[in-house]
Amino acid sequence: MNEIIKTENLVFQYEGENNSDIMVLNGINIHIKKGEFVAVLGHNGSGKSTLAKHFNAILLPTKGNVCVDGINTRHEEKLFDIRQKVGMVFQNPDNQIVATIVEEDVAFGPENLGVEPSEIRKRVDEALESVDMYEYRRHAPHQLSGGQKQRVAIAGVVAMRPDCIVLDEPTAMLDPRGRKEVLKTIKELNDTYGTTVVLITHYMDEAVNADRVIVIDSGDILLDGTPKDVFCQVKVLKDAGLDVPQVTELAYELRKCGLNINVDVLTEDECVEELTKLLEE
Amino acid sequence: MLKDITIGQYFPGESFVHKLDPRMKIVLTIAYVVMLFLTNNVYGFIISVGFLVLSYSISRISFKMILKSLKPIVPIILFTAILNLFFVNGDPLFKWWVISISAQGVKLAVFMSLRVIFLIAGTSLLTYTTSPIELTDGIELLLSPLKKVKFPVHELAMMMTIALRFIPTLIEETDKIMSAQKARGADLESGGIVQRAKALIPILIPLFISAFRRAEELALAMECRCYHGDEGRTRMKQLQYSWRDAFSFILISVLIITVILINMFIKTGSF
Structure with a gap:
């Protein structure tokens, strides 16, 4: 079993006012492999959060199926x-965050699963170390910054030893520093521990580090591929009301002006490299 | 202004008092309160105060914290004092029109106020040295025999934990809403009591709405972390009685017996 999450023709609709059905997801097929880092992009109301809620059976599909590690939700x-x-x-x-002390909160998940007390202790320490919050284990949540709180929340999930972590816009309420911290943590979890990560976001630059980017627009998959493949399609993304990373847009505009530059640049370094190459010519 | 509330605040530490089992600490606090109310004599009082001073010293909680915890209940103390001062009959010390103050009244007023002060100081020490989660754990375990009669002990403890967790969050939010309403020209400080109460409505309504929203999200987050009540749930922290608990238990028992003996046999200095 190589796939952790598999959706087959996932349709979700709910009944809106005056009995009309509102379609949120129209038949989505996604296969997420173990160990992958997938970013799901989409603007507000595109259905990306609804999709995420299907991944751990908070919502059940109206039609179609969602399988988690082979188990139908x-x-x-x-x-x-x-x-x-x-x-x-x-x-x-x-x-x-449920508890009044960081480590107690991280222990909440394993406690619910009925794990042995000594084992919980071990898992809590490991989880806190993996998000780099170990020295704050005795703090109260309200003493922490937004980014630190979000890392504690991640540790709370990590302590349950999941195969996959789904993060639903985890940085939307954070300041730039908090965002950086959280993204670094997510990336590390994926790199070091091989945890599958599904990152739901509407910030393009957060998706750059992912192995794979899926763009959702009005309940359909618009694009699916590596960040380079996806962000190259500047026009498609713009039409869907999404931005592309600034450097990609710069390259795109330059190319439109007739300059010979590669459009598949995602990071500042790559962009600088391309530009110097262009200037040397 | 809302940040000054100290009742229920926890100061982490590693002292003897901090390390006591929360169950024992709750029992000790109750015993201490009982002792205070059994005391009807100066010597007994000295014992209670001695116990309090000892507990505060070894817990390394500053005595200033006592004053802080007493601030909100000053009106209650004054009220008890005044009531005792004027309404206790006895040999009048001072008489003017219908007001008379008796020696017994003064004595009782002083002792009652002291009693309330020591009561608050003692119970505050419990919350100063016990983390809220330990406290709820202690209460849950102390009450757990009630589960047999279907009393929802675990649910109660969980509710307390969540309430404690969200107090700072909601206080912060209240501050924010107040500033927001002030920025829109809301007048919260002037006017009579009715007007002030009315001025609270634009603060309370957004606060309630956001509290409900938070509750919903929290419930979802808890479900995602497999919360399903008490059944099959384990605890990371296992509570265990140690020699400290035995020692404190014996100490408080001895003290209470002494207080009772003093009440029975020493008649001087009683009130």
Whole structure:
């Protein structure tokens, strides 16, 4: 079993006012492999959060299926297995921390799973170390900054030893420094521990580090590929109301002006390199 | 202004008092309160005060914190004092029109105020040296026999934990909403009591709405972390009684018995 999350023709609709059905997702097929770092992009109301909520059975599909490590999310008796395998981190760190002390909060998940006390202790310490918050273990959540709180929330999920972590706009409420911290943590979890990461976001530059980018627009998959493949398609993204990273846009505009420059630049360094090459010519 | 509230604040530490089992600390606090109310004599009082001073010294909590915790209850202390001062009959010390103050009244007023002060100081020490989570754990375990009669002990403890967790968050939010309403020209400081109460409405409504929203999100986050009540749940921190608890238990028992004996046999200095 190489796929951790698999959706087959996932349709989700809900009943809106005057009995009309509102389609949020129209038949989405996604296969997410173990160890992958997937960024799901889309603007507000594109259905990306709804999609994320299907990954650990918070929502069940109207039609189609979602399988987590081979378990269909419709199996209610397997609910806790699914939620242990796929952890979820939400936007507002304040609203997902339960306990009044950092380490107690991280222990909350394993406690619910009925893990042995000594084993919980071990997992909590490891989880806090993996997000670099170990020295804050005795702090109260309200003494921490937004980025630190969000890292604690991530540790709370990590302590449950999930195969996959789904993060639903984890940086939307953070300042730039907090965003950087959280992104670094996510990347490290993926690199060092091989945890599958699904990052839902509407910031393009956060998706640059991912292995794979999926762009969702009004309930459909618009693009799916490596960051380079996806961000090259500047026009498609712009039409969908999305931005591209600044440097990619610069290259795109320069090319439009007739300069011979590669459009697939994602980072500042790459951009500088391309530009110097251009100037040397 | 809202940040000054200290009741229920925890100061981490490694002292003897901090290391006591929370269950024992709750029992000790209750015993201390009982002792205070059993005391009807100066010597007994000295014992209670001695115990309090000892506990504060070894816990390394500054005595200034006592003053801080007393601030909100000054009106109650004054009220008890005045009530005792004027309404206790006895040999009048001072008489003017219908007001008379008796020697017994003065004595009782002083002792009652002291009693309330020591009561608050003692119970505050519990919250100063016990983290809220330990406290709720202690309460949960102390009450756990009630589970047999279907009393929702775990749910109660969970509610307390969450309430404690969200107090600072909601205070911060109240501050923010107040500033926001002030920026829109809301007048929160002037006017009579009715007007001031009315001025609170634009603060309370947004606060409630956001609290409900938070509650919903928190519930979702808890579900995602497999919370399903008490059943099959374990605890990272296992509480265990140690020699410290045994020692404190014996100490408070001895003290209470002494206080009772003093009450029975020493008649001087009683009130």
